[in-house]
Amino acid sequence: MTDAPNAATMTTGADTVWVEHEAFIDRIPRWVAMTLLFVFVVGLWDLVTRMGWVSAIILPTPGETLADLIFVGQNLMSGGYMLEALWTTTLTVFYGFLIAVAIGFSLGLLVGETKFGERAVMPYLVAIDTMPKVAFAPLFIAWLGFDISSKVALAAFIATFPIVVATAAGLYAASENERMLFKSIGASRMQTLIRLKLPTGLPYIFTGLKIASVGVMAGAITGEFLGGGKGFGALIRQSASQLDTPRVFALILYLSLLGLLLYFTVVWAQRRFVFWNKSDRPGGAA
Amino acid sequence: MVAQPLSKDPQPAASSTRPVYEIERLSKTYARNKLVALDNVNLTIQKGEFVSVIGSSGCGKSTLLKIMAGLMPPTTGRVVLEGRPVVGSRPDIGMMFQQATLLPWKTTIENILMPIEIREGRKAAKEATTRAMDLLQLVGLGDFANVYPGELSGGMAQRASICRMLVSDPAMLLLDEPFSALDELTRDFMNMELQRICTERNATAFLVTHSLAEAVILSDRILVMRARPGHIVEDVRIDLPRPRTLEMINTPLFGEIVAHIRDLLGKEAHE
Numbered sequence: 001m002t003d004a005p006n007a008a009t010m011t012t013g014a015d016t017v018w019v020e021h022e023a024f025i026d027r028i029p030r031w032v033a034m035t036l037l038f039v040f041v042v043g044l045w046d047l048v049t050r051m052g053w054v055s056a057i058i059l060p061t062p063g064e065t066l067a068d069l070i071f072v073g074q075n076l077m078s079g080g081y082m083l084e085a086l087w088t089t090t091l092t093v094f095y096g097f098l099i100a101v102a103i104g105f106s107l108g109l110l111v112g113e114t115k116f117g118e119r120a121v122m123p124y125l126v127a128i129d130t131m132p133k134v135a136f137a138p139l140f141i142a143w144l145g146f147d148i149s150s151k152v153a154l155a156a157f158i159a160t161f162p163i164v165v166a167t168a169a170g171l172y173a174a175s176e177n178e179r180m181l182f183k184s185i186g187a188s189r190m191q192t193l194i195r196l197k198l199p200t201g202l203p204y205i206f207t208g209l210k211i212a213s214v215g216v217m218a219g220a221i222t223g224e225f226l227g228g229g230k231g232f233g234a235l236i237r238q239s240a241s242q243l244d245t246p247r248v249f250a251l252i253l254y255l256s257l258l259g260l261l262l263y264f265t266v267v268w269a270q271r272r273f274v275f276w277n278k279s280d281r282p283g284g285a286a
Numbered sequence: 287m288v289a290q291p292l293s294k295d296p297q298p299a300a301s302s303t304r305p306v307y308e309i310e311r312l313s314k315t316y317a318r319n320k321l322v323a324l325d326n327v328n329l330t331i332q333k334g335e336f337v338s339v340i341g342s343s344g345c346g347k348s349t350l351l352k353i354m355a356g357l358m359p360p361t362t363g364r365v366v367l368e369g370r371p372v373v374g375s376r377p378d379i380g381m382m383f384q385q386a387t388l389l390p391w392k393t394t395i396e397n398i399l400m401p402i403e404i405r406e407g408r409k410a411a412k413e414a415t416t417r418a419m420d421l422l423q424l425v426g427l428g429d430f431a432n433v434y435p436g437e438l439s440g441g442m443a444q445r446a447s448i449c450r451m452l453v454s455d456p457a458m459l460l461l462d463e464p465f466s467a468l469d470e471l472t473r474d475f476m477n478m479e480l481q482r483i484c485t486e487r488n489a490t491a492f493l494v495t496h497s498l499a500e501a502v503i504l505s506d507r508i509l510v511m512r513a514r515p516g517h518i519v520e521d522v523r524i525d526l527p528r529p530r531t532l533e534m535i536n537t538p539l540f541g542e543i544v545a546h547i548r549d550l551l552g553k554e555a556h557e
Contacts, residue, residue, distance in 0.1 A: 175385070175387070177383040177384065177385050177387045178387045178389075180352075180357060180381070180383065181381065181383065181387050182404075183357050183375055184355050184356075184357060184375050184379065184381045185375065185377075185400070185401040185404050185405065186374075186375040186376075186377060186404065186405055187404045191404055195389075195400075195404070196389070199389070199391050275391075276390035276391045276434060276436060277390070
């Protein structure tokens with residue numbers, strides 16, 4: 001008399017349906033999870049400031065920040081001096097990005113398409129890239145003065161390198177077989193570049209542009225911190241020096257909208273132009 | 287006479303044999319590491335013949351194919367296609383690779399027309415659209431002309447790349463392990479398709495493969511190659527009747543041929 005009853009139940013042909021257990025934390029839907037986290041962080045923030053654990057100069061209450069957020073928003077809407085400052089920064093970022101794309105793409109082509117670029121230009125680029133680029137800010141101010149051009153230069157300088165590297169990497173991305181195919185059908189170097197290497201490299205180039213879009217914002221604001229002027233960065237520095245922390249918070253939030261706008265413009269362009277780049281494409285190149 | 291019109295009748299011209307591809311005293315040395323990749327290779331391929339080359343990796347078969355395609359210069363020797371020396375890529379050579387290498391941003395039909403577009407421009411490509419459609423019908427992809435390669439299966443993608451190879455009506459097909467990335471059932475099917483297409487067009491083909499069975503079922507001749515230095519040890523004639531079928535794999539003659547080639551290849555492995 002060992003496992004007789006057990007053996008008996010095994011012979012009845014009941015379905016072995018069972019439910020896979022999923023932990024509670026993995027079952028929360030996205031919007032609930034996001035709201036929960038937001039409420040938790042703001043609640044904690046409120047508690048910390050309300051109880052006076054952190055000085056109001058260091059961390060304003062959520063309420064104060066919200067009030068300033070509304071104040072700055074109204075100023076922006078009514079075309080006040082803050083809108084002018086935001087416009088200045090927007091222009092800086094726009095020009096900086098444009099210059100970075102032009103220079104970065106050209107250098108990337110030189111490095112990725114020619115042996116000379118790979119052998120001679122790339123080592124110098126790597127050397128410059130490893131330097132802390134913000135340290136060049138005083139130089140740009142000395143060369144170009146305190147107006148927008150020195151900030152544009154710093155922003156472009158920071159944003160150029162990711163585009164160079166991404167473009168060069170993209171041009172290397174075409175497979176050996178694809179290059180052989182183009183060679184075998186007698187494609188010229190230019191045809192191979194335009195019809196094979198550049199389209200293949202587009203996903204890489206867009207990745208570089210995304211990194212650059214973040215870098216160009218950092219460059220523009222750093223430039224405005226160090227070189228003054230009329231931009232949003234100067235406003236933030238002013239408010240900070242007056243210990244107006246809620247204003248600093250509000251300004252940073254609005255500034256982040258500018259960054260998001262640029263970033264998602266690049267993402268949109270990528271979806272539009274690299275429509276084929278899905279996670280798997282069995283028919284295409286491996 | 288480079289680009290012949292495609293609309294010639296598929297007559298069985300096998301009776302009038304003439305050499306399409308001639309290779310004499312071909313050798314290739316990679317100077318930097320003094321490696322002799324190919325040593326004194328002589329080879330003549332007749333019109334309508336299907337020739338395979340088989341050998342272990344490093345026996346120089348890929349080098350041979352690249353030189354035949356005009357993608358790489360030989361160190362010494364003569365390489366002649368249709369009476370003209372091969373000194374660079376040629377429009378009368380069609381190539382196929384292990385991967386389909388279809389461009390994912392072009393539709394199937396655009397991919398097939400790409401060689402013509404590159405060589406002769408957009409207008410010529412447009413004029414060749416009907417021809418490309420006929421080819422797609424030939425390989426059973428008629429309904430997939432305007433689909434992007436991402437939506438094709440591996441076998442379908444390789445069939446599309448067969449069309450791309452054939453669209454400029456090449457005198458010589460160079461096949462570089464074209465089906466080795468496919469699963470075995472698809473591969474058998476594709477081999478039979480390839481035989482049908484080659485027979486219909488009386489095509490001359492040169493296949494590099496790792497698969498003994500594939501080489502035997504498709505070829506009129508198999509060149510067995512060995513490494514260090516790369517050379518042809520034997521030119522094996524396959525006397526199986528045509529058209530070949532997959533059932534022939536089970537015949538004694540097939541077994542004898544495979545055993546013979548395996549023996550030739552095996553000797554090297556034990557040396």
